[in-house]
Amino acid sequence: MNQIPPNTSDVSNLQGRRILVVDDDQDSQELLAFMLEQEGAEIQTVSNAAEALNLITQWQPDILLSDIGMPQIDGYTLIRQIRNLPKEQGGQVPAIALTAYAAEADRETALSSGFQQHIAKPVDPVECIGAIIQLLQKT
DSSP states (O other): OOOOOOOHHHHGGGTTOEEEEEOSOHHHHHHHHHHHHHTTOEEEEESSHHHHHHHHHHHOOSEEEEESOOSSSOHHHHHHHHHTSOGGGTTTOOEEEEESOOSHHHHHHHHHHTOSEEEESSOOHHHHHHHHHHHHHHO
16 A cells, blocks of 8 residues: 655644544554544544444544454454444444555455455554545545
């Protein structure tokens, strides 16, 4: 994936944006939350798909960042469940898959499951912020 560096005018695009981070790894959650809060985003983090589904319908995030490899319900199943929700309950929230599974086949699986972007871990901050900005501009 091409890196899309944010520029000064784009940074304000994250100001006040609601971003839901779903990752069972606390360190990953904290790193993403810190990075995105520095860009002015409002962040909620959860560690599993059930919490994510509950929060999506209540909090209505502008974008979802989700790990793929989680216990019980993986990210692929989570995004399919989200896409089955009505639009007004968050069913069309833009979503980025974050995963250590970085092969082209993994990217294709993430996209065909309902994610709009696929970013390999460890997450590069410039790539991640650029992907979020790009996705938000499309919505």
